[in-house]
Amino acid sequence: MNRWTITRATTTLTHAVLIAGLFWSMSETVWAQHKADGRADKVFYASATDVKGVETDLKNIIFYWEEKISETAFVPHELKEVPVKRGTATVKIKFDSIKLMDLKPSGNGSLPNVSITLADGKTGDFVLAVAGSFRGQSDFGEVELAASELKKLAFK
Numbered sequence: 001m002n003r004w005t006i007t008r009a010t011t012t013l014t015h016a017v018l019i020a021g022l023f024w025s026m027s028e029t030v031w032a033q034h035k036a037d038g039r040a041d042k043v044f045y046a047s048a049t050d051v052k053g054v055e056t057d058l059k060n061i062i063f064y065w066e067e068k069i070s071e072t073a074f075v076p077h078e079l080k081e082v083p084v085k086r087g088t089a090t091v092k093i094k095f096d097s098i099k100l101m102d103l104k105p106s107g108n109g110s111l112p113n114v115s116i117t118l119a120d121g122k123t124g125d126f127v128l129a130v131a132g133s134f135r136g137q138s139d140f141g142e143v144e145l146a147a148s149e150l151k152k153l154a155f156k
Contacts, residue, residue, distance in 0.1 A: 046156060047154045047156065061135065083129035091126065102151070131147070
């Protein structure tokens, strides 16, 4: 190799490293903006009371349900919102806006009725749209509470 070939190779490598560094720094800015809006990583806290009157404090709570796509395949859904029915419409109420949920079993194995109080004081009566559960962590470990077996869920 002569001196010019080495210089050209070094210059090309330097440019490639600079361009890669530029793309990396731009992607870090985008990730920081995504996390700064708070939606992706927000942790929700709630106090759940089941039908037996046992109260459990939960953190990092989600609404979980599985969608059956075939006899042996399911698609898991982990939401930070509650899908409910009002008439024929499905409403997805975000955890951000919920203060309190009172769940009442409807009997005959159908989905529970839900009375939701928003943080601004508005209330509404709904029917849960899907059979799901609330999952989170307690001081003792992971907790899963079926929505049909909950009496009250108070967000903190």
